[in-house]
Amino acid sequence: MWWLVESGQHEKYSSMCIIHLPLSATEQSLRNSGFHDMRLFDPEVMPHPDFHRLLVGGVAPRPIALVSSIGKDGRGNLSPFSFFNVFGVNPPVLAFSPAYSGRTGLPKHTMLNILETKECTVSIVTYEMVHQISLASAPYERGVDEFVKSGLTKLASVKVAPPGVAESPFVMEAKLLHHLDFGKKHGSANLMICEIVMLHVNEAVLTDKGGIDPVLIDQVARLGGPYYTRAKRGLFVLPQPSVPLVGIDRLPEEIRNSPILSGRNLAQLASLEELPSGFIEDDATLEARHTSAKKLLKADEVLAAWKALSGH
Numbered sequence: 001m002w003w004l005v006e007s008g009q010h011e012k013y014s015s016m017c018i019i020h021l022p023l024s025a026t027e028q029s030l031r032n033s034g035f036h037d038m039r040l041f042d043p044e045v046m047p048h049p050d051f052h053r054l055l056v057g058g059v060a061p062r063p064i065a066l067v068s069s070i071g072k073d074g075r076g077n078l079s080p081f082s083f084f085n086v087f088g089v090n091p092p093v094l095a096f097s098p099a100y101s102g103r104t105g106l107p108k109h110t111m112l113n114i115l116e117t118k119e120c121t122v123s124i125v126t127y128e129m130v131h132q133i134s135l136a137s138a139p140y141e142r143g144v145d146e147f148v149k150s151g152l153t154k155l156a157s158v159k160v161a162p163p164g165v166a167e168s169p170f171v172m173e174a175k176l177l178h179h180l181d182f183g184k185k186h187g188s189a190n191l192m193i194c195e196i197v198m199l200h201v202n203e204a205v206l207t208d209k210g211g212i213d214p215v216l217i218d219q220v221a222r223l224g225g226p227y228y229t230r231a232k233r234g235l236f237v238l239p240q241p242s243v244p245l246v247g248i249d250r251l252p253e254e255i256r257n258s259p260i261l262s263g264r265n266l267a268q269l270a271s272l273e274e275l276p277s278g279f280i281e282d283d284a285t286l287e288a289r290h291t292s293a294k295k296l297l298k299a300d301e302v303l304a305a306w307k308a309l310s311g312h
């Protein structure tokens, strides 16, 4: 018995991807029982970006590791990775995958740093932090410290050199156990398997029984494309930056030091490719301008918020 196996959107890959395979007894019985609509996707014949799109959409939601690392020259780095999880407690092990860039084929700075110094911290990402971690994920030059770009705060570590992220209620210090390289090609994975050597948990999210309160910790997780989920609520959209962004360090001083705008608000304003022109600092109207910008940012109206800050 033979049947048609389709890979991907058949209009797009028709000649490249359609192959024939014998139908196993299990597959035949699935077909007979009514599962007619299953398509097969073969990674050997399908373009990697398209297979990646399906994988990250299907294996979701994934927790997000916000990884802080330091190179041997002391340069710091902070970047999010959602090919990530923990795998046991004796010893406690975590792993994440900084892939070779799908666009350039280059290794991620996080991986280069950890291979040099064998240490990192992994901070869990909350809803309040999500704009800041997205800003940290933009492709900056090696040596740019994403703590500075994202406005996140360093939390001193105890057993490793890289700091954690103070805004996160759950921070793991970790040492590299194994590095597995799966090919050095565009999009190839690297598994960084690390032992957790210290855990920091904010008391505010601890339950009386020594667990974690799932509502108070308020984690976010990544799905495919621009989709995230807030564990206690549901889906939302935040497109991933593909070019370097302004960053909080380049915001005008009045905005950076605002008594009204939060780190999340600043990250929203700083997630543009260029700073809007026409901004003038004015102490007399600061409170009204910043309050109105904050309201607009709550509705994700970033350009309108910039206008409000500029007094328009």
Ligand SMILES: Cc1cc2nc3c(=O)[nH]c(=O)nc-3n(C[C@H](O)[C@H](O)[C@H](O)COP(=O)(O)O)c2cc1C
Pocket (backbone or CB within 6 Å): 064, 077, 078, 079, 080, 081, 082, 083, 084, 097, 098, 099, 100, 107, 108, 109, 110, 111, 133, 134, 136, 137, 138, 139, 140, 222, 240
């Ligand atoms: C939520 C989120 C999850 C991400 N997950 C991964 C991942 O698992 N693997 C990866 O290679 N890149 C991932 N990225 C992209 C990296 O964060 C991005 O390439 C970053 O620039 C890497 O920084 P680095 O080169 O400074 O280490 C993710 C980005 C975001 C926003």
